[in-house]
Amino acid sequence: MPGDGLPGAVCRLRGIDKRFGDTHALRDVSLDLIPGEVLALVGENGAGKTTLMNVLFGLLRAEAGRLDHDAGTGFFADAADAIAHGFGMVHQHFMLFDDLTVLENVIVGAEGPGRLGRIELAARAGEVAAVMARFGFALPLDVRVRDLPVATRQQIEIVKLLYRQARVVILDEPTAVLTPQEAGALFAMLRGLADEGRAVVVITHKLPEVTAHADRVVVMRGGAVVADRAVADTSAAEIARLMVGHDIAPVAKRNHAGAGVRLALRDLHCAPRAGERPVGPVDLDLRPGEILGIAGVAGSGQGPLVETLVGLRPAASGQIAMDGIDITRADVAARRAAGLAYMAEDRMRAGLAVDASLAENAVAGREAQPPFARGPFRRLTAVAAFGRDLIARYDIRATGPAQRAADLSGGNKQKIVVARELAGQPRLIVAHNPCWGVDIGAIRFIQDRLLEAARSGAAVVFVSSELDELFALSDRLAVLHDGRMQALLDRADLDIARVGRAMAGAA
Amino acid sequence: MTRRGWIVPLAALALIALVPGLRAVALGFLDGAFGGRNLFNLWSTLSRASILLGMAIAVLVAFRAGLINLGGEGQLVLGALAAALVGIYAPLPGWAVASAALLAATVAGGLWGMLALWLDRGLRVPLLVGSLLLNYPAVQFASWLASHPLRDVASGSAQTHRIDGAARLPRFDGTILDYGIFLTVAVALLAILADRYTVFGYRLRMQGLAPDFARAQGMPTRRLGYQALFLSGAIAGLTGFTAVFGFAQRYVDGMLTQPLYAWTGIVAVLLAGMVPWRVPVAALIFAVLATGAGGMERVAGIPRESAQIVIALAILWLAGSGRSPMPGRGR
Amino acid sequence: MAGGVGPVADAGARPMIWDATFFESVPRFVTPLLLASLGGALCHRAGVFNIALEGMMLIGAFFAVVGSYFTAHWLGGLGAAVASGLAAGALYAWVGVRRGGDDIVVSIGLNILAAGLTAFLLRAIFDQRGQFDDPAIATLPRIALPGIDAVASLGPLLSGQSVLFWAALALVPLLAWGLTRHRLGLRMRAAGDNPAALRTLGVAPERIRTVAVLGSGALCALAGAQLSISNVSLFTEGMSAGRGWIAVVIVMMCAGRPVWILPAALFFGLIDALAVRAQVFGLPQQLTEALPYGLAIAVMAVALRRAAFRVRT
Amino acid sequence: QDRTFYYVSPDPIGLNPFLQMGEAGIRAAADAHDAGAVVIESDTPQSRLENVSAAANDGADIVVVLGFEFSDILRDIAPLYPDTQFLIVDQCIWDDRPDNISCAVFREHESAFLMGAVAGLASQADKVAVVSAIDIPFLHRYTDAFAAGARHVAPDTQSEVRWVGGQNPFADPVRAKEQALALAAGGADVIFSATAGGDFGVFEAAQEQGFTVTTVDVNHCPAAPGRILDGTLKRVDEVIGTSIDRILAGERSFVATYGLAEGGMGAISLLPDAELAESGCLVADRPEIVAQVRDLAAQIVDGSLTVADPMAAD
Ligand SMILES: Nc1ncnc2c1ncn2[C@@H]1O[C@H](COP(=O)(O)OP(=O)(O)OP(=O)(O)O)[C@@H](O)[C@H]1O
Ligand SMILES: Nc1ncnc2c1ncn2[C@@H]1O[C@H](COP(=O)(O)OP(=O)(O)OP(=O)(O)O)[C@@H](O)[C@H]1O
């Protein structure tokens, strides 16, 4: 009975169940989407939020459950079906075509009428321009997406939905890559859409956004919905407790900065690759035991800076010194020999050889040193023993040192990286988003290890996209904007508004 | 192979055993591969397997490092050519000629291999295409040398003079199999052991599996790449040496290209799923297929191209079953 | 001439390379390269690294002869060639697109299959080894251009060329237009750019890529048909003779852009034609053989250094 | 049938008339001696080696191979099979020939010289040319002797040569055709086609451009009506028959040489008038040319005219 059973709701999910192999990603989930309402969907990493939306959108098949919507009953066959029913989704990772123009990005898959498949480009451009005018966007239609900044890309995604006349608008972590100010503007726009009678769903990890902008919040944990209530009836603290199942004590952080300078950057400029914007100048002094946080919206120059620090890309000019020794021209191996440890952001490609075994990953970087090698020959027993040792000490969930790294869960993969990098008693740690995509338990574990390393005298450069964890761990915080150091704040001066302004480029 | 992987071959075996016509074909095949008076065909098969093994190992070394070297043919031919040059012109005692030729062959093949990587790293011509294109100048240069300056005019063929008898690789009595097989087998053994038991092998493997990872761990990836391509080319060159000093006793235009040794080597490595110890097995299987198909044709009149078709279908079947033999290229 | 054998040509024989038949021969070399490169471009743009162009060409060359011989009409030859190219493309699509096989492995498999299958069928159908020719093989019609014939320099170049030459030329603007202004073309570029994103828009990238691979199969087969039932009227084993690889180079160099592919194919066709003629300069034949490949490396080095193309390998 | 004769070809036989004659010869010999005949085609150096070995292994009484590709192979293989007799046609092992190898070789240059004479006489432009497979000494027997023949009858004649080359020089009509077209464009109006499997391409070019052709080995005239002047005849089939007779008669390790005098080489214009009229060749309508060619042939046979052997010259 379409329509009848949905008083006030545009769609209704009931009893959804979904497994990926041994992972029970969704357990008996039910959810109503209501026109005119902004719904926040929250939960820790891996709670099942994205999976649930993918099921709703026809991108994944549920094993059990049903979907009722205002035009009928039954799951959508595919994304095309969902789009045809007025559903639109902005995905967690941008789903844009870098080499296509903005206009092409918007119309692919909905090219409109046209004889024999011809695209009436002028007519489509007019329609897209009309949509943008109505919602106050100003995007250049014939620029390639590759050449646009992140916040603009976000807007293209939303224009895509509006062009397709979506009545249900789902955004998966849309604010992860935005400054607080940009996020505020986005929510204002979403409120406008809701006021026109659309149902809006926002997935986010930022609880202040939930309390400030949402009407209703749904909390997921371990694949199940654990709370569904009006925002007015709850608080950020309660939502956090619901998410992790217990209260979270704040990280115990004390300043251990010692004397001397461990890392000195002087007028450092990173060598840009083709199509990149220049990064620099960066000037910094970092003391032993000190944790320097680096904040900035994605693409502000964190990547090039980190790569230059660890020796993966040359410096265009300027100087890097470690313990007073110039290492500007030293390669990765030399820097590592001098005590550098590096936790790469892209753990699947740079942090790990996922097709190699756990033990082989664990000894990387020291494969030629005793006890793992004698002369040119490897000592396989020592390698395996070291793998077993790490498994025990870091509580890595694996069948043994010979297990393929690819078969471990995300958090356990990251534990290998952390364990390996800390095993050598490093003097300088460069950690790039080390807690990205791992669950809250593992996050605490990794953060504690970093604090421990700082306590025993290592200097830490801690690059993260999460302001919360930057605030919790940093002794000082550098904010990057468009490749330049926009601000350098002491722990005592940390203030969300101030950091947000610096991220957006204001002084 | 998985459990399911055995079903197709087993079914094929059963079919062959039950149908009389097929049985005759199969017997012709087996005789062509293993039989003959004094097991002559078995020795022929081994002789072919030796060259295929060399080429497969050459490919393996590069592929393990993630470097798609399709230039084996040029490296093989230049190695053979260098060996022939030394073999014909070096005024040395037999054993010294052979050693110098071996050295020249490995260096020539190795340098040609490195050139392909330099084109990639230095000029951005992708290795896959650059190494492939480098085959043509190498093969044509060898063809020119064999047809003009180095030609054994009296023979009427485009071929160089014969290597002096004292320098040749000896043959097993009464067969066409020469001692070159000791060289290729030794190289294969070394490569398989080095892959597992040396730091160098480990680094090559890591670079092949995850190049960004190897770089981030401070492995000398640039040097490793050139070393891998030099080794790969050198092994191909060594294989060329065994062909010139063993099988042919001179360089004959087309002797290494027409039988598609280099391509078969690549295919053997792919079919072995790049697992080192499986590569010699695959090389042997291809040698058996080739000589056996010849026997099948002689006995039963079945065109020997059928073997090629079977190989191609096997590759496609493996590719489609999702077990990508290329590291880091799978799904 | 090297090698000590006295020259047969009389001393003073005038080198003749820029004569009328030379220009007439250029389109014959250009057409197969152009068709195969355009086929490769479809795959390139759709994100399929198809390096089986060589094999697809060979299959097309063979079946063009089969169709032309049995129907005694060139349309039969083209029809059979296209059908075989589509079949080869379908095999590629099944293994490489639907089942997700690695492009390089699938391509190598298909190239080997093409060589083996054509040799096998040559024997099975015509009971021949190596080569099949027969007066019954109908060749493609040549299009005479009465007006242009009169123009001294252009006459031989443009008049009397096969239908496929004109078809290939016409395909260049058609594909260039289609890739931007046709729904399928836009989706192809999208599939090559970000297949996951295309899927979220309700379009299955596999389907688009399948179309691209089928198209490349058909175009490569036509390239083969030009070789076997237009340039000559016969089939020889290995007839594609490395042209498919040159086409791969052209596609990469031009990043799959039809408008750039045309001059590149002209260039390599010209080199190919020159290589055949270069003996008049007394150059050893092996040098002229190697020339296109050496030049391909050089041109690629220059082209790829200048423009920062993404080359997917 | 208690005897078996084997024929191992160096390349796929295909439409290569020379290799086809080898097959015809072995079958005729087998019929004549009530023996079995087995034909094996090779395609690579390795398969030549394997096929010769397999033939000997199968217990062949006589193994006939065609072409220079087999010299090294027989030198190695023959001593292993003393009970088998080997016959190399078109090539020989001159030093240290094992006892069980005999040779039959031809003086191709004698016939090629005659083709040059035909071309020299027929050419209106005083320009003739040769397309041949690959620049090797053996093929200079065709190219050089042809040029010499043309100049012998018409000293002002220019002669040019082009090689097919490529991956497959003995069976590449595509390249053969391009070379012929280029030569025609340069003004040659008679072209000698000595490309083995590529001849068909030269004939196609002749039909398109209107030049005439002389050919090698067998009568090609019906394949390109109105375009072929004359051709050499190489009696491979007969020579195989004669040689097998000699082997069966107990002769060992002989070298037989065949030229115009022995009848192993010939030309269509030298055939009896009735056969010549039937041949379909253009020279049949040019009695003045036929007369001169027959005269030259007679001089070669009686020794008053010697055609230099380009292979011996080197
Ligand atoms: N394609 C997949 N194959 C296997 N497991 C998957 C797949 N997609 C998701 N999962 C698993 O399902 C669970 C739910 O994942 P989901 O992506 O829905 O989490 P999420 O709540 O969106 O987390 P995050 O906040 O990190 O985005 C996780 O354990 C995840 O690892
Ligand atoms: N590709 C794979 N092959 C085999 N097993 C896998 C694969 N991916 C994940 N698994 C298994 O599935 C389980 C769930 O993986 P998933 O990444 O969802 O873990 P998770 O619960 O989200 O943990 P984490 O929070 O550490 O990411 C893991 O135990 C892992 O062993």
Ligand SMILES: [Mg+2]
């Ligand atoms: Mg997870």
Ligand SMILES: [Mg+2]
């Ligand atoms: Mg998610």
